[in-house]
Amino acid sequence: MKVVIFAGGYGSRLSEETTLRPKPMVEIGGRPIIWHIMKIYSHYGFNDFVVLAGYKADYIKDYFINYAMINSDFTVDLATGEFKWLRRALEPWKVTVLDTGLNTMTGGRLRRARDVIGDRRFLLTYGDGVSDTDIAASIELHETNGNWITLTAVSQPGRYGALGLSDDGQRVHAFREKRIGDGGLINGGFFVCEPDVFDLIDGDDTVWEEGPMDRALHMGKVGSHWHQGFWQSMDSLRDKMVLEKAWESGKAPWKLWT
Numbered sequence: 369m370k371v372v373i374f375a376g377g378y379g380s381r382l383s384e385e386t387t388l389r390p391k392p393m394v395e396i397g398g399r400p401i402i403w404h405i406m407k408i409y410s411h412y413g414f415n416d417f418v419v420l421a422g423y424k425a426d427y428i429k430d431y432f433i434n435y436a437m438i439n440s441d442f443t444v445d446l447a448t449g450e451f452k453w454l455r456r457a458l459e460p461w462k463v464t465v466l467d468t469g470l471n472t473m474t475g476g477r478l479r480r481a482r483d484v485i486g487d488r489r490f491l492l493t494y495g496d497g498v499s500d501t502d503i504a505a506s507i508e509l510h511e512t513n514g515n516w517i518t519l520t521a522v523s524q525p526g527r528y529g530a531l532g533l534s535d536d537g538q539r540v541h542a543f544r545e546k547r548i549g550d551g552g553l554i555n556g557g558f559f560v561c562e563p564d565v566f567d568l569i570d571g572d573d574t575v576w577e578e579g580p581m582d583r584a585l586h587m588g589k590v591g592s593h594w595h596q597g598f599w600q601s602m603d604s605l606r607d608k609m610v611l612e613k614a615w616e617s618g619k620a621p622w623k624l625w626t
Contacts, residue, residue, distance in 0.1 A: 369416070369507075370485055371409045374576075375402060375495035376422025376468055376477050381603050390424040392495030393431060394608065397615035400431065401602055402495050404622060406461065411624040412503045414491060418464045418484055420477040425467040432463045475574030482566050492559040497601035498611070498622035501558050506593035510560040515591035516584050517565060522556035522599040553592075556599045564589075598622060 379391030392402035421428045439457035468477040510518035568580035584590045598621035614620045
């Protein structure tokens with residue numbers, strides 16, 4: 369199953385970092401946050417990634433093209449050009465990086481990747497959030513309930529739009545803007561999707577979280593996996609500092625791998 373990662377936005381709320389690089393490449397503990405996200409999925413055995421790039425796409429391309437060189441030790445004889453690996457850092461990953469356009473919206477980015485993703489179920493997430501969510505459990509729930517989209521619902525105070533869920537927490541029946549003081553659940557991403565969702569996307573200006581998800585919602589095809597553990601997005605410099613502090617403590621909750 370392919371893992372698709374939104375990685376094309378400007379990240380304007382983190383402009384202290386994103387004037388130089390795209391937000392998924394902002395580092396936590398010396399590694400881009402997209403690396404942390406990929407390690408989470410790899411922990412569950414998912415190693416085929418499709419990165420939907422846009423803003424500063426070349427930065428992302430360069431990182432993966434030069435991944436082994438960046439993360440390994442080697443000796444090079446500058447006189448002869450002889451090269452020898454001393455310690456080669458490898459991941460069992462296949463990474464496809466697609467430049468889906470500078471100003472394309474999230475739904476449009478996904479639609480542009482349709483041929484690469486194929487006519488199969490896929491996983492989808494944002495390139496700026498980490499969690500200790502049980503991805504295997506969300507897939508199992510998705511299969512059981514027969515939805516087109518299963519999202520991960522998480523608790524997060526503040527600025528995000530809240531979800532209305534069924535009593536068992538397994539089906540979404542409403543989206544709405546979050547009000548001050550509202551302690552409801554929000555969409556934490558980490559989606560499981562059926563290929564049917566491509567037909568809900570009109571074009572490059574389609575926002576995934578609006579038209580396609582709303583249409584699926586009205587069709588009764590949006591489910592939820594309620595995650596009560598750790599979840600944190602990196603929307604601001606403060607968020608980055610929270611994640612850095614967790615990583616430096618040696619007890620980052622999203623570090624499921626060894």
